[in-house]
Amino acid sequence: MDSAILSKHPSVAWVSSKELSDRVDSFVYKWDILENDKLFSNNKEFFELEELLLENHRGKGIAFNGSNIEGVPILKVRNLSNYGIQFEGVDLIAKEEAKKNEKFQALKGDVLLAVTGEGSLGKVDLYLEDFPTNVDGHVCILRPKKDRLDSGYLKAFIQSYYGQVFIRKYTIGSTGQTELYSKDINKIRIFIPSSFEIQEYIGDKVRKANTLRNEAKNLREAAYKLFNKHINLEYQSSSHNGFNVRRKKPLVIKVSPDNLGDRLTANSYNLKYLAMTD
Template identity: 30%
Template sequence: MRILDLFDLETTIVDSSKISLDESRIDPQFFSSNQLFIDNLDTKPLSHFCEEIFNPGVFKREFLEDSNECRYLASAEIASFEPEITYITNSQADALRLRVKKGWVLITGFGTIGSIRITDSIIDGYAVANNVTRAIVKEKYSGFIAAFLASEYGNKLLNDYAAGAVVKYIEAPQISKIPVPVINESIISSIDKKYLTAVTCREQSHELLQRANALVLQYNNLPPITDIKPETLDSDRMVEIRMTNLNEFTQDYRLDAHFYNPIAKVIVENIIQHCPKNDNLYNIADCSFRGSRSTRNYVDKDNGIAFLSGKNIIQIRPDFKYISKSETANLDDMLLSEGQILISRSGTLGRTLLIYKNYEGCTASEHLIRVKPETSKIDSGYLYAFLSSDYGFHQLLRYKHGAVIDEITEDQISQSLIPLPLEKQQKEIGDLVRQAYELRAEAIRLEDEAQELLTQALTQV
């Protein structure tokens, strides 16, 4: 047996005419079988479908906390429902052409290559990192181009055209040359319509969740967190520093300063003062499930079951891994069910997700805390809305601990104080949340249908 027989190698014979002098590409992935497949189709370069494709120049990032300035998104946050809240100056955003506009197609080109997002009303006007390419697509093509670049064919091309020995990257000059198949205009129109309708669904979902968040404050008579002026010994308010009393020390004997941060203190005081009916999370939900630890045998989609990690729960379209159905111990314990609320417990803390018309029957990492509301005591949609609000988030964060990687535990978050408005008010908020999640599911369904149309057109199935 030859040594090569032990490996599953992909080899391709390349015609010398494919090696153009202007590209001088001799890296193997540039001549993948996917490219040979595309070469057999009628194509035009991506630039043909666009008014402009560009990357802003490199710039020094000076992040602010001033909400009057321009909201900033890093490359990794393009595909996120819950990006980090950071700002850069409006003047810098405008001078460097960092702001994105509705309808532009955004393409990540550094590290994780090929995350695609059509700029929607949610991020319209935000400043976006310079390593995200902007494609200003001609009218009637933005949804189609986004669908193709997000497809297995287009995404593979983006990675094939990328360069870099250690960290892969690709920018506008290379992206503009990506070959886009020319298919029937009516199919293009159908794909475009489905993708843009998916964008609208996510915009409507975002609006519903914002309304739910506003009602959480209104029905509980709670002031917005921006109105909170926590006590501090620093007259310039550059540092959150205050004195504590011995009666604030709990049986946990917490000596880390963050546990006594003034924002969390005021939040708890506000709930006690303004919400006559409130309870600890421990009394209204089951937080005891810790998730099963087992060796993860990753397999392909056909032989596995979707596995959610901490980053997946905030992604617009999760890039699942799949674990083996037959070789994973305690698989049943890892399965998710409707009504559960997931909370990230390590690394980036406090990210939340409601299991509703999305990941029922999937599995999840032990690094995601499961909260199962007792529906006789609280509406699950309302509880999700509160935990994902500032009043819930800062209570979760006060318990973080860890010398290297931040952690929170089920026992700790179960001490969070939850206001309980009238049952009909809880249901109103919960119904908004559930409607928002239905729209998210609809968006994914529409994108899947668009991808199916694209695949049929390219393979003529």
């Protein structure tokens, strides 16, 4: 007898013994996961990622060297957003350390997937920069075979409903300690259109969206600078080597009693707000 979904809410299913795997827990057999598995089986246009990837491995945690160095960014889960990699607040590592760990560097066209942490696991972004960037051990580098799988298409699929169901299926661990391993990422099945041009068409949309988001960020930055210039405020940038770096020391400001208002919260007395009221 084949597996059958008896109820969706609550999720109750009759699971055929032939579909049982080495992971026998009820979560793997929830109704939406079973439906997804059925949809992506028995079709010659569906492939496991193992067949389509050149690289599938995690990065490596390397000690943060600070912001005042000639360094290389190292991307962490917090730098992934699903809508473009966030270099604001990026950590930097020494160039010598980055060179010793070239295996853990993202190349242009790689897909970066967050593989640890509840609420963050499953975030995915496309790396489209020309400069070297390392990734830490909580981010997985997926590098497609260029003649088989378009990286923009892969990013779109993983971010889709179907891709995220696979992510949930293969995630293991308890609350706050969730993990997704490369061996299980390899099992994810993806629909491959008969024409590679269809993949490229979708992938180009993803790349274009990424470009437009970056342009929007640059325009916003230019608008801030222009606004500050016209109201005679000094524009303060926290960038170093072209990247916005995370400040490890807290900003402490001595506030005159004359500037105290009815809101006694630290954020109300941020330097940028005080400058605008002078």
